[in-house]
Every structure is written in structure tokens, then in C-alpha cells.
Amino acid sequence: MDFQSLIEPLAALLRASHLQGFKIPANEERLIANLFVDDTTTFLSEFDNFEDLQKILKNWCNASTAKFNIQKTEIIPIGTPEFRAKVFNTQRMTEASEEIPSHIHIVKDGEPVRILGAWVGNKIDNENIWSTQLNKIDQALKRWEKSNPTIEGRKLITQMTVGGMTQYLTQVQGMPAAVEKKLERRAKIFI
Numbered sequence: 001m002d003f004q005s006l007i008e009p010l011a012a013l014l015r016a017s018h019l020q021g022f023k024i025p026a027n028e029e030r031l032i033a034n035l036f037v038d039d040t041t042t043f044l045s046e047f048d049n050f051e052d053l054q055k056i057l058k059n060w061c062n063a064s065t066a067k068f069n070i071q072k073t074e075i076i077p078i079g080t081p082e083f084r085a086k087v088f089n090t091q092r093m094t095e096a097s098e099e100i101p102s103h104i105h106i107v108k109d110g111e112p113v114r115i116l117g118a119w120v121g122n123k124i125d126n127e128n129i130w131s132t133q134l135n136k137i138d139q140a141l142k143r144w145e146k147s148n149p150t151i152e153g154r155k156l157i158t159q160m161t162v163g164g165m166t167q168y169l170t171q172v173q174g175m176p177a178a179v180e181k182k183l184e185r186r187a188k189i190f191i
Contacts, residue, residue, distance in 0.1 A: 013059070019044060021042075049097050049098075074105045081109070087106060109121075112129055117168055118173050126176050134179070162187055
């Protein structure tokens with residue numbers, strides 16, 4: 001049995017639920033979930049209850065014998081700064097909702113969360129997100145430097161390393177101009 005045959009029933013449960021998710025202008029369907037292999041991102045409106053989502057996930061786990069990794073669960077509150085702070089401080093989506101269990105991480109402003117290779121969050125520093133990738137590129141270029149490549153080899157290594165290690169993140173995240181300048185400088189020094 002492939003993973004898609006297991007995950008599609010979860011998608012169907014979420015679509016059939018009374019959860020409102022996000023309304024997208026000019027789109028009839030609501031955005032309720034993004035499912036990719038074993039990564040699930042759900043979107044709850046201010047009127048949805050986190051407990052209802054937990055019940056759906058529990059039912060799906062029981063029926064499929066899958067296990068939901070609650071340790072990886074993170075909540076990114078979306079809305080005004082006051083609302084986000086309130087969710088973070090009270091551990092509640094609304095005053096009437098139950099408290100979010102303490103083992104579930106609520107993301108504060110400025111803290112990036114990785115979803116399918118992209119970093120998301122409220123007030124995140126897009127340039128800082130790139131620091132890990134820049135360090136990986138530096139390490140890769142140092143390893144290549146030990147082999148004393150030719151000028152042509154250096155050109156190819158730069159294209160392969162810098163281009164290969166930045167392409168996806170640039171596509172999903174965008175690249176700040178300052179990061180682009182840092183990469184150009186690294187490439188020039190290496191070549």
C-alpha cells in the first residue's frame with residue numbers, strides 16, 4: 001500500500017469537516033490542508049477549534065493505524081500582532097477554546113518554521129534564514145578547494161554548488177539582495 005492511499009482519506013476527512021480553514025478571495029474552495037507525503041499543514045480560521053482538528057487526526061490515525069508525530073506539531077498564529085501575542089501567552093485560540101497542550105509549540109513572532117523547504121512565520125528575517133545555507137555553501141567550497149581544481153573546474157564547481165544549493169530555496173523563499181551579493185563575492189573568491 002502506498003502512502004497516497006493512506007493520506008487521501010485524511011484529506012477527505014478534512015474537506016468534509018465543518019472546519020472553515022482560510023477563505024481565499026476569488027476561489028470557491030477553502031484552504032484547509034496542504035498534504036505532501038508525510039507532511040501535513042492545516043489551516044484553521046479564527047472560528048475553528050483546534051480540538052476539532054485533533055479529533056479528526058485521532059480518528060484518521062485509529063482507522064489507518066498511522067501515528068501522528070505530535071512532537072513536530074507547531075502552531076503559527078495568523079492575524080494582528082495582539083491576537084498572535086494572545087495565542088502565544090494564553091495557549092488558546094479563542095477565549096472559549098480549550099488550552100492548547102503545552103507540548104505543542106506555538107511559534108512566536110520572528111521565529112521561522114520550515115514547511116516543505118520554505119521558512120514561514122510572522123516577522124521573520126528572510127536574510128537570516130539564508131545563513132544556514134551560506135554556511136553549507138562555504139563548507140562545500142572549502143572541501144572542493146582541497147582538490148586544487150583548474151579554473152574551468154572552479155567555474156563548474158561554483159555553478160554546481162552555489163546554483164544547486166540555492167535554487168530551491170530561492171524559488172520558494174526568494175533571495176534578498178544582500179544574500180545575492182554575498183554569494184557573488186564567494187563565487188568570485190573561489191574562482
